[in-house]
Amino acid sequence: MTPDPGAAETMSDISSNALSDDVIAVQRGPTPTRSKAVYRAFGATLRSLRTTLARTLEKPTTIQYPEQKTPVYPRFRGRHKLHRFEESGLEKCVGCSLCVAACPAECIRVVAAENTPEHQVSAGERYAAVYEINMSRCIFCGYCELACPFDAITMGNDYELSDYTRSDLIFTKEMLLAEPIERTPLRREGE
Amino acid sequence: MPRPEQNFISFEIDGREVRAPEGMSLVDAAKNGDVEIPVFCYEPKLGQAVGACRMCLVEIEGSPQLEIACKTPVEDGMVVVTTSDSVKQAQNAIVEFLLINHPLDCPVCDKGGECPLQDITFGWGPGRSRFIEPKRHFEKPLELSPLIAIDRERCILCYRCVRFSGEVAEDYQLVFLERADSTYVGTHQGHPYVAPFSGNIIDLCPVGALTSNAYRFRARPWDVENGGSVCTLCPSQCNVTFTVRDDAKVLRVFARDNAKVDDGWLCDRGRFGFQAVHAPERITRPMLREGGALHEVSWERALSEAAGGLERAGAGTAALVGGETTNEEGFLLQRLMREGLGSPHLDSRPGGALDPEQARALGRPELAAMVPDIDYADAVVVVDTDLQDESPILDLRVRKAIRRFAVKVVLVGGRPGALDPPADAIVRTTPDGGEAALGALAAALAEVEPVSVPPSDRRVPRDPAQTPTGGLDERQHGEPERQGESAGRERVDDLARRAGTSAEAVRNAAAALRAAGPTVVLWGERLSDGPRGRQGVAALLALARALEIPETEGSGLIEIPSGTNARGLREAGCLPGLGPGLLDAPQAGRPAAEIAAGLGEDLSALVLLNADPLRTHPDRAGWKRALEATTFVVAFADFESETVAEHADVVFPAESYAEREGTVTHADGRLQRVRQSIAHPGEVRPVWSVLAELGARLGAPADPPFLTSPMVTRAITEAVPFLAGLTLEELSGKGKRWQERDAAEAAPEAPSLPQADELEEPPEPVAPSNGDLRLGTTRSLWAGRETEHAPILRFLAPHQRVELSPQDGRALGVESGDEVEVSRNGSSVRGIAALRDALPPRSVYLIEGTAQDSATELLDGESTTVTVRRVEAE
Numbered sequence A: 001m002t003p004d005p006g007a008a009e010t011m012s013d014i015s016s017n018a019l020s021d022d023v024i025a026v027q028r029g030p031t032p033t034r035s036k037a038v039y040r041a042f043g044a045t046l047r048s049l050r051t052t053l054a055r056t057l058e059k060p061t062t063i064q065y066p067e068q069k070t071p072v073y074p075r076f077r078g079r080h081k082l083h084r085f086e087e088s089g090l091e092k093c094v095g096c097s098l099c100v101a102a103c104p105a106e107c108i109r110v111v112a113a114e115n116t117p118e119h120q121v122s123a124g125e126r127y128a129a130v131y132e133i134n135m136s137r138c139i140f141c142g143y144c145e146l147a148c149p150f151d152a153i154t155m156g157n158d159y160e161l162s163d164y165t166r167s168d169l170i171f172t173k174e175m176l177l178a179e180p181i182e183r184t185p186l187r188r189e190g191e
Numbered sequence B: 001m002p003r004p005e006q007n008f009i010s011f012e013i014d015g016r017e018v019r020a021p022e023g024m025s026l027v028d029a030a031k032n033g034d035v036e037i038p039v040f041c042y043e044p045k046l047g048q049a050v051g052a053c054r055m056c057l058v059e060i061e062g063s064p065q066l067e068i069a070c071k072t073p074v075e076d077g078m079v080v081v082t083t084s085d086s087v088k089q090a091q092n093a094i095v096e097f098l099l100i101n102h103p104l105d106c107p108v109c110d111k112g113g114e115c116p117l118q119d120i121t122f123g124w125g126p127g128r129s130r131f132i133e134p135k136r137h138f139e140k141p142l143e144l145s146p147l148i149a150i151d152r153e154r155c156i157l158c159y160r161c162v163r164f165s166g167e168v169a170e171d172y173q174l175v176f177l178e179r180a181d182s183t184y185v186g187t188h189q190g191h192p193y194v195a196p197f198s199g200n201i202i203d204l205c206p207v208g209a210l211t212s213n214a215y216r217f218r219a220r221p222w223d224v225e226n227g228g229s230v231c232t233l234c235p236s237q238c239n240v241t242f243t244v245r246d247d248a249k250v251l252r253v254f255a256r257d258n259a260k261v262d263d264g265w266l267c268d269r270g271r272f273g274f275q276a277v278h279a280p281e282r283i284t285r286p287m288l289r290e291g292g293a294l295h296e297v298s299w300e301r302a303l304s305e306a307a308g309g310l311e312r313a314g315a316g317t318a319a320l321v322g323g324e325t326t327n328e329e330g331f332l333l334q335r336l337m338r339e340g341l342g343s344p345h346l347d348s349r350p351g352g353a354l355d356p357e358q359a360r361a362l363g364r365p366e367l368a369a370m371v372p373d374i375d376y377a378d379a380v381v382v383v384d385t386d387l388q389d390e391s392p393i394l395d396l397r398v399r400k401a402i403r404r405f406a407v408k409v410v411l412v413g414g415r416p417g418a419l420d421p422p423a424d425a426i427v428r429t430t431p432d433g434g435e436a437a438l439g440a441l442a443a444a445l446a447e448v449e450p451v452s453v454p455p456s457d458r459r460v461p462r463d464p465a466q467t468p469t470g471g472l473d474e475r476q477h478g479e480p481e482r483q484g485e486s487a488g489r490e491r492v493d494d495l496a497r498r499a500g501t502s503a504e505a506v507r508n509a510a511a512a513l514r515a516a517g518p519t520v521v522l523w524g525e526r527l528s529d530g531p532r533g534r535q536g537v538a539a540l541l542a543l544a545r546a547l548e549i550p551e552t553e554g555s556g557l558i559e560i561p562s563g564t565n566a567r568g569l570r571e572a573g574c575l576p577g578l579g580p581g582l583l584d585a586p587q588a589g590r591p592a593a594e595i596a597a598g599l600g601e602d603l604s605a606l607v608l609l610n611a612d613p614l615r616t617h618p619d620r621a622g623w624k625r626a627l628e629a630t631t632f633v634v635a636f637a638d639f640e641s642e643t644v645a646e647h648a649d650v651v652f653p654a655e656s657y658a659e660r661e662g663t664v665t666h667a668d669g670r671l672q673r674v675r676q677s678i679a680h681p682g683e684v685r686p687v688w689s690v691l692a693e694l695g696a697r698l699g700a701p702a703d704p705p706f707l708t709s710p711m712v713t714r715a716i717t718e719a720v721p722f723l724a725g726l727t728l729e730e731l732s733g734k735g736k737r738w739q740e741r742d743a744a745e746a747a748p749e750a751p752s753l754p755q756a757d758e759l760e761e762p763p764e765p766v767a768p769s770n771g772d773l774r775l776g777t778t779r780s781l782w783a784g785r786e787t788e789h790a791p792i793l794r795f796l797a798p799h800q801r802v803e804l805s806p807q808d809g810r811a812l813g814v815e816s817g818d819e820v821e822v823s824r825n826g827s828s829v830r831g832i833a834a835l836r837d838a839l840p841p842r843s844v845y846l847i848e849g850t851a852q853d854s855a856t857e858l859l860d861g862e863s864t865t866v867t868v869r870r871v872e873a874e
């Protein structure tokens, strides 16, 4: 490839033209002298060494998950809970399906049934015979909690929901009524 | 009543100029201007507005106070305001009042999500309540009937349910009890509200006070999908909506208003019978008889066995088609039989043959009335049928016509029925007296004396441009011929005697009809059954002629068949002598009774398409013998009836009406689409596809092969001249009467209608000897598969009931409630006696089609007498 004389000319053109308006000159420091260069390399190393050595006395900030868990704020929206009345033990949920209507991810399924004197499940006339939340679809928006007229469903704090199959992520009423197996610690006051 | 003329006027609403028919309720007229006036009690289906709830208050210029819109007819130049402060204040106040005692238990209320009270409170209410006092309380939940739950706390006393019971169904069972805020809806002495149409109050109630026990807590509106279809459980063919959850389960059926078919009502059989679709005992897999018992087999096995057996029998195959069969299934079956197996023997009528010429005459467009004609006719004649049991929605239609439009009703028949109280004239005959009675009526209409009423001037000739006249136009129009006076009178007297009625009753009826303009005749299939069926139809046609039905606009006949789709099956080619389009089949076949006689003789195989001869066909003993003698029986069935369990060799699971796809034809000629709402359960396959497959294997392949149900529909429209060019799109929504399409001109010609004096002499009524009684049969709305297989309806399944006149009861020492045995020729059935005052002496009526002790045990097609005996309690 023969050098293009025109190109060379253009190059010299630019240098001779000094800095044109649209070229910003890079501001460089003074070219380091040898001793300064040595200082720079070791100085930085020493500074970081100081940081490292200083931290060795501190407690670690990383959390040893899963042995340890991050505490969450009380309003953290995690795995749902269904509730019972404390005195009677009856389920609060009456199977009204309002949470189903509210859910933007369409991941709740409720099939209601009628209470009978022999089989009284909830306090009202009806109860949820089937109550399922598909956790793999839930976006934890909390609308279900807002929609529920009986505070029967609330968002818990637990976020450990992974499992090996998708179908295991469909939480049934029994699972939601029970205490979660993996508990998530709550952030304490002032923490 | 004449069809009202619509006179458009214009009025102003909320500053908008709107046009509406004069006299329309302001609530409806406002919709023309996109203004919604909230209502609770107003429901046009219930007739006159009553103004019970005051929700619809509006301001009308010139009126010193607010007016209720529902009861105000629009007038020309009216100025209406619905957005002013005073109207808003009134609306807020009404909502607040209604909610004072309302429990607000929406979360547990079945109406929640589709509740007008919720919607109106949200849209027109004040938004907050000032009421902190305790609310009124009633015991709940209560059953109003096994079908309906009532929650009296939620009732807003809108009167809808009470009006329905009193003014539409006319069962007068629901009433308001107590006064003021203690008022509640109930029945006299707390009897359960059991009536043929009770379920409609569930749809009507604007709150959750009346809810369906079948749907109770099953789902919310957002959990379900609704699919429109047609109920094929009875010949009324009401338009329904299936509420489906998870694409697989029908949870509820409610009305899909079609003023031309059902007026927005349903009977309880249609509303609750859907539960049979999900009955666990339903057949959902093909079965084969091996070693004497039915075993489930694969489709391939069942199909090849069926094809093999039918191929062996060839032209020795016969087929019975049940009334629920769609046009497509019927068409494919007749194709399979005629073209594949070369056998013309198929019948869709249980009771007897229909003469081909008469079938064509009955099919003529100018003899067909449509359902709304009942409203606008001057007179309705009901012959040999009890509408409430056999086509319940038409019973409501006739009641509406009487109540609102003062239509005259003439009943002809042997058994006192539900329409007796409002009827204007009743010709009560012997059980088989229909033919003679119609002959007498036709003759009496031609009499000059003693009837001196001139024929009505309301008999407006049909518009010739719209009504194709075919073979009937050689008949002279206008003045009917007058007969020789005294000969005519003797004839009326004689025919009346043969009908077992009085000449006076016939003349009264004739007088009512002579004075009438358009007349609609509703006739029961029974009239055309048995050995004298042909003469029965001839008498009917003579009556049609005497009433000038072919010439008069708004007049016509409507058949009340025993099977849902009788008309469609007839037109699709499922009668022994008639191919598709009522055209003569290449080879005449045998009607059902002769098929029974021929089975085991020259007929060796039988195909039962949704048919159950042991239950629905007369001469049960004969059919039992026939089925035993048949080598090979292929049945399409949904339940293991006796016929299937004991006689079928190959059983294909039948589709339920919620799974079907196809078309059916209403008795007035309206083709309607039956649409699939749920997935087929188990291994059920579409019946049309099974029939198409059998056709392909047995020498009647289609080219191109039938791959979808619409392809079969298309084949029908190609084979039936008067359905030419019909598309499914045309049928969408509310269906279409074929008589209203241009292709109706291709309806086959028929000979002219017989004159009253050309009729054959009817036989003398059978003379019952030594205490025997004449046997008549009736059907019951509740005698059917649905009642037995839908858990919620089971309590209604009828036992055999033996209806006797009080005189006969005394003579036999029988009282109401006694168990009696009715026997004839060695067969006998047992039932509970019911003495009915209005029943003519020497007749006894039994129900056809009950699960046990069906009256069909005693029938063999002839008029007969039976012996009734009280069964002594052991």
Ligand code: SF4
Residues within 6 Å of the ligand: A102, A103, A104, A105, A106, A107, A108, A133, A137, A138, A139, A140, A141, A142, A143, A144, A145
């Ligand atoms: S949190 Fe949101 S997405 Fe999850 S179930 Fe509730 S409403 Fe549905």
Ligand code: SF4
Residues within 6 Å of the ligand: A092, A093, A094, A095, A096, A097, A098, A099, A100, A110, A128, A147, A148, A149, A150, A151, A152, A153, B107
């Ligand atoms: S959780 Fe609450 S909103 Fe959901 S069905 Fe139960 S009561 Fe109704």
Ligand code: SF4
Residues within 6 Å of the ligand: B102, B103, B104, B105, B106, B107, B109, B110, B111, B112, B113, B115, B116, B117, B118, B154, B206, B207, B208, B209
């Ligand atoms: S009737 Fe309507 S407003 Fe009353 S409780 Fe039921 S859903 Fe709520």
Ligand code: SF4
Residues within 6 Å of the ligand: B154, B155, B156, B157, B158, B159, B160, B161, B162, B185, B204, B205, B206, B207, B209, B210
């Ligand atoms: S029960 Fe329903 S339909 Fe009947 S009056 Fe009360 S609110 Fe109206």
Ligand code: FES
Residues within 6 Å of the ligand: B038, B039, B040, B041, B042, B050, B051, B052, B053, B054, B055, B056, B057, B068, B069, B070, B071
């Ligand atoms: S709707 Fe007018 S008063 Fe009820």
